[in-house]
Every structure is written in structure tokens, then in C-alpha cells.
Amino acid sequence: MYLPKHFSEDRPEILKQLIIENPLASLVTVFQGIPELNHIPMILSADGKFLQCHIPKANPLYEQLHQTESQQNQQALISFQGVDAYITPKWYPTKKENGKVVPTWNYAVVHIRGTIVLKDDRAWLCEHLHALTQQMEKTRDSDWQVSDAPQDYLDSMMNVLVGIEISIDSMAGKMKLSQNRLDKDRDAVMENLMQSKNKIDQHMSQFAKELKKNL
Amino acid sequence: MYLPKHFSEDRPEILKQLIIENPLASLVTVFQGIPELNHIPMILSADGKFLQCHIPKANPLYEQLHQTESQQNQQALISFQGVDAYITPKWYPTKKENGKVVPTWNYAVVHIRGTIVLKDDRAWLCEHLHALTQQMEKTRDSDWQVSDAPQDYLDSMMNVLVGIEISIDSMAGKMKLSQNRLDKDRDAVMENLMQSKNKIDQHMSQFAKELKKNL
Numbered sequence: 493m494y495l496p497k498h499f500s501e502d503r504p505e506i507l508k509q510l511i512i513e514n515p516l517a518s519l520v521t522v523f524q525g526i527p528e529l530n531h532i533p534m535i536l537s538a539d540g541k542f543l544q545c546h547i548p549k550a551n552p553l554y555e556q557l558h559q560t561e562s563q564q565n566q567q568a569l570i571s572f573q574g575v576d577a578y579i580t581p582k583w584y585p586t587k588k589e590n591g592k593v594v595p596t597w598n599y600a601v602v603h604i605r606g607t608i609v610l611k612d613d614r615a616w617l618c619e620h621l622h623a624l625t626q627q628m629e630k631t632r633d634s635d636w637q638v639s640d641a642p643q644d645y646l647d648s649m650m651n652v653l654v655g656i657e658i659s660i661d662s663m664a665g666k667m668k669l670s671q672n673r674l675d676k677d678r679d680a681v682m683e684n685l686m687q688s689k690n691k692i693d694q695h696m697s698q699f700a701k702e703l704k705k706n707l
Numbered sequence: 708m709y710l711p712k713h714f715s716e717d718r719p720e721i722l723k724q725l726i727i728e729n730p731l732a733s734l735v736t737v738f739q740g741i742p743e744l745n746h747i748p749m750i751l752s753a754d755g756k757f758l759q760c761h762i763p764k765a766n767p768l769y770e771q772l773h774q775t776e777s778q779q780n781q782q783a784l785i786s787f788q789g790v791d792a793y794i795t796p797k798w799y800p801t802k803k804e805n806g807k808v809v810p811t812w813n814y815a816v817v818h819i820r821g822t823i824v825l826k827d828d829r830a831w832l833c834e835h836l837h838a839l840t841q842q843m844e845k846t847r848d849s850d851w852q853v854s855d856a857p858q859d860y861l862d863s864m865m866n867v868l869v870g871i872e873i874s875i876d877s878m879a880g881k882m883k884l885s886q887n888r889l890d891k892d893r894d895a896v897m898e899n900l901m902q903s904k905n906k907i908d909q910h911m912s913q914f915a916k917e918l919k920k921n922l
Contacts, residue, residue, distance in 0.1 A: 494766035516791045520742045527735045527784045551709035569742045576731045580847040592860045597748050632795040645807045691906030
């Protein structure tokens with residue numbers, strides 16, 4: 493990922509927050525030279541050193557990881573993506589002054605590189621599903637727990653799943669939020685996004701404001 | 708990408724709509740065996756056969772594509788991602804009946820595979836920037852045009868950019884929207900997402916409803 497300094501974000505708490513708020517990861521792997529991408533919800537391990545997730549064994553990735561595991565460690569690239577928005581130059585006060593403006597795109601992402609290990613272990617999988625459920629049910633004001641489902645039903649579900657753990661070898665955040673613009677242009681972007689009818693724009697504006705406040 | 712039949716979407720107009728509404732692509736390339744991912748806004752060419760975009764020449768991808776181009780065609784995987792949402796099993800009417808429910812994730816994506824060609828050609832770049840701007844400014848109720856900026860300013864901006872064109876060799880849509888659930892569970896998911904305070908959930912609900920209506 494191209495990462496100019498003014499868009500680089502390395503505060504662990506900000507990166508962690510983006511991962512927790514946008515858990516649907518893009519998991520990129522390479523098999524026989526061909527890139528593969530799967531969309532998989534992931535959580536951070538309690539110690540923050542691993543990403544944890546699960547896939548159905550029917551996912552071709554399972555077989556690919558099995559084959560690769562016997563030869564070498566499988567390297568993965570994981571991307572967590574926050575909201576994004578097209579920024580029209582008409583919003584910049586600078587436009588009225590000299591016209592020297594062009595459109596851009598704002599977005600916020602976290603990239604992680606690490607090594608994948610398959611977790612074909614019922615206890616690990618069970619613990620992972622509890623942790624993932626606990627993190628996510630909170631966001632729905634719900635207290636549903638894995639143990640609320642009948643045990644034989646859970647057993648049949650877990651039979652078709654396999655766990656995946658990825659070591660966090662490196663982590664990079666790119667928060668492209670008009671930091672390269674004059675302050676008045678940047679404020680105008682946030683204001684216009686907030687006034688947009690599009691709900692995702694409003695969300696983007698909130699995020700950009702919070703991040704600026706936290707600096 | 709793991710793509711069970713019940714989540715597979717191949718209607719070209721639905722796939723095209725998702726790309727137009729979510730233009731910030733994840734571009735995956737492989738360089739010396741290592742996967743790279745860049746987030747780049749893309750548009751479809753007028754004939755629908757290519758994806759078109761641009762990057763700053765400062766992006767390491769430019770140098771990588773240059774190096775690869777001389778040896779072989781660079782294969783790319785491009786992912787366009789719509790909204791997504793965590794689905795709690797407490798929303799399913801089935802939960803009250805037999806408890807046989809577990810959480811899931813809903814999301815909608817389009818994957819494209821193709822060959823990348825660098826477009827180091829000022830006329831191509833200029834035309835592309837006009838087309839991209841035209842598509843996007845509409846979404847901001849704006850009539851700003853590239854030609855509104857001073858020509859010497861535009862020239863200096865274009866000097867640091869390079870165009871990229873990717874042939875659409877294959878295209879796959881995954882619309883994971885609870886189609887594997889009973890109709891009453893699926894409707895309850897859309898209803899609960901619409902009632903969520905989270906703006907992205909409301910957006911997801913709208914999308915799922917429109918897609919069901921279009922079937």
C-alpha cells in the first residue's frame with residue numbers, strides 16, 4: 493500500500509479501534525502464484541498479537557492452506573476498511589480563491605501482514621466463537637450466547653468449520669482524511685460530508701472529526 | 708473467494724451497479740511472490756470491458772508494474788465491496804421456535820480478475836480523469852469539471868500520475884444476504900437492520916430489500 497507520511501497512522505489504539513469497528517477483513521493469500529481474497533470477520537486475540545477467525549472447510553482456502561502448510565509458512569495480507577467518500581473540489585474554500593483544486597478520495601484502512609496457522613482444534617474453535625460472538629452481540633444490544641443454541645446443533649455446525657490464527661508481524665494504518673489540505677479546506681470537507689443525504693458520508697464525517705479531535 | 712451457489716450473483720446490471728456505487732476498489736497484485744493491496748477508485752470503461760484508474764507515480768506499484776511488464780502480463784484481482792453487517796441470531800423468528808440459530812455476516816462484493824496495462828499516455832489519462840470526475844461529481848450534485856482548474860495546475864498534477872487499465876477477464880458477485888435462511892428470518896434481518904441506530908445498517912437493509920425486489 494502506498495503510504496505517504498501525512499496519511500500514516502501508527503497509534504495502536506486508533507488502529508485497534510478501526511479493526512474492532514470494521515471486523516469484516518479482506519484476507520489476501522497467494523496460492524501457486526495467484527492471489528486469492530476472502531472476506532472474513534476477524535477479531536484481535538486478548539493479547540493483541542494475533543488475528544483470529546474461522547472459515548467453512550468447504551472454502552477452497554482450507555485445502556490451499558493445508559497444502560501450503562506442509563511446505564512453508566503461508567504469508568497473508570489482511571486489510572480492514574473503514575468508511576470512504578468521494579471529495580468534490582467544489583467544497584474547498586481554496587477553489588474560490590485560485591481554482592487550483594482537484595477531486596480526491598478519503599478513506600481509512602489498516603493493513604496487517606502475518607503468518608497463517610490452521611487451528612483444527614475443537615477447544616480453540618469453541619473459545620474463538622465465544623469471543624467473536626461476545627464482541628459482536630454487544631453491538632446489537634444483545635446478550636445471545638453460543639451456549640443458547642442446542643449442543644448437538646452447535647456440534648454439527650462446528651464440524652464444518654476450521655479456525656485460523658494469523659500472527660501480527662506488521663501493522664500499518666492509512667487515514668486519508670484531507671490532512672494534506674489547508675485547515676479550512678479540511679473543515680469544509682467534514683462539514684459537507686455531515687450535510688450529505690448519504691448516511692455513509694455522515695459516518696465518514698463523524699470518523700474524521702473524532703480522529704482530528706484525538707490528535 | 709468462497710462462493711456457494713445461493714450467494715452467487717451474475718446479473719451484469721447488478722454487478723455493474725455495485726461497482727458504480729462502491730468505486731473504491733481493493734487492487735491486489737503479486738510482486739516477487741508477495742501480495743500487495745492498494746485502495747484505488749475505479750470506473751468501468753464505456754464498453755464495460757475494462758476497469759480504469761490512475762495512481763501517483765510515487766506509489767511503489769508503478770515501479771513494480773514497470774518491472775513486471777517487461778517480463779510478463781501482470782495479473783490482478785480487484786474487489787469492490789458494498790456495505791456489510793453483523794447478523795445476530797436473536798433477530799430470527801426461528802430462534803424462538805427451536806433455538807437452532809447462530810450468528811452470521813451479510814455483505815455484498817464483486818470480484819474481477821484481469822490483466823493490468825500501464826497507460827503512460829497524457830491523452831488517455833486526461834480522458835480518464837474527465838470520465839471519473841463526471842461519474843463522481845453527479846453524486847455530489849455538482850457540475851465541477853476538470854477543465855475548471857487552471858491548465859498549468861492540471862499539467863503539474865498530471866505529470867505525477869499514471870493511468871492503469873485492467874481487462875475484465877472474469878467477474879463474480881457474492882451477495883451474502885441471508886438467502887440461505889427461511890423467508891421470515893430473512894425479512895426479520897432486513898427489518899432489524901432498518902431499525903438500527905447505525906447508519907450503515909440502514910443502508911445495508913435498503914440494499915438487501917432492493918435486491919430481493921429485483922429478483
